[in-house]
Amino acid sequence: MGDGSHLGKVRGLGSSGHGSQHWLQQRLTALGNILLVGFLFVSLIRLPLGDHGAVLRWATNPMVALALILMVVSVFWHLRLGLQVLIEDYVHGPMRLLALVLLNFYAIGGAAYGIFTIARIALAPVVAGPGGM
Amino acid sequence: MAVSILHRASGDGLAIVGACLFLWWLGAIATGPEAYAAFVACIWHDPSPEITLFHQITNILGKVVLIGLTWAFFQHLFSGLRHLVLDTGAGYELKTNKLWSTVVIAAGVFATAATWLYIMAGAL
Helix, strand or coil, X not given: CCCCCHHHHHCCCCCCCCXXXXXXXXXXXXXXXXXXHHHXXXXXXXCCCCCHHHHHHXXXXXXXXXXXXXHHHHHHHHHHHHHHHHHHHHCCCHHHHHHHHXXXXXXXXXXXXXXXXHHHHHHCCCCCXXXXX | CHXXXXXXXXXXXXXXXXXXXXXXXXHHHHHCHHHHHHHHHHHCCCCCCCCXXXXXXXXXHHHHHHHHHHHHHHHHHHHHHHHHHHXXXXXXXXXHHHHHHHHHHXXXXXXXXXXXXXXXXXXX
16 A cells, blocks of 8 residues: 555555456346346236236236346346446545445345335235234 | 437436336335325326326326336337447447447337337227
């Protein structure tokens, strides 16, 4: 480590070594998104979206629930990588660290909420009588 | 260059607005028919005869956001496919590059228009 100048702080440290991994993951999740978001798009076009019962029947199908969970993983992973690059381009100084922490909260929290909700829909009892669960 | 900034703009829109709307929709499905009806009444159409001013605004806003997200989806999909091709080292000749940039933007607008014409044809 040097005397605190910008160059001195990074001299000799090399690159972080994660650039190519980031690049590759962005592309691999992009391929996943083409398939899985494509599936969601076609489903949304074909479903009677105003009918809760019809949407529920669709979402409780195990293959649909599985595809939706995979989609949430692929999409939130992809958006975390993409928004990270956005932050690194436009946010500087100590705010950058805060922005990256908030991004991780959003990406991981959003994905967890999505997966949990899909599982809740798929595993809920079909007939929920009074007092029953 | 325009395609590049549109790729970022559409991606950010999908990542924030699109993802949040999707999670809201999932939550409404899971909560039950009343919550789902409230969700639809907010972002699409409130069937109540005494519709509130708030819902009058959100019904319009919801459609604007949904059309915007449709465009962002197609724009990001097509410009993303263009990036995957460019990654292979192909398509950097000036004429080819310019042609596909134009095609990507036109295809995004065309696919969005086609989708909403299909939706409106079904609604009529």
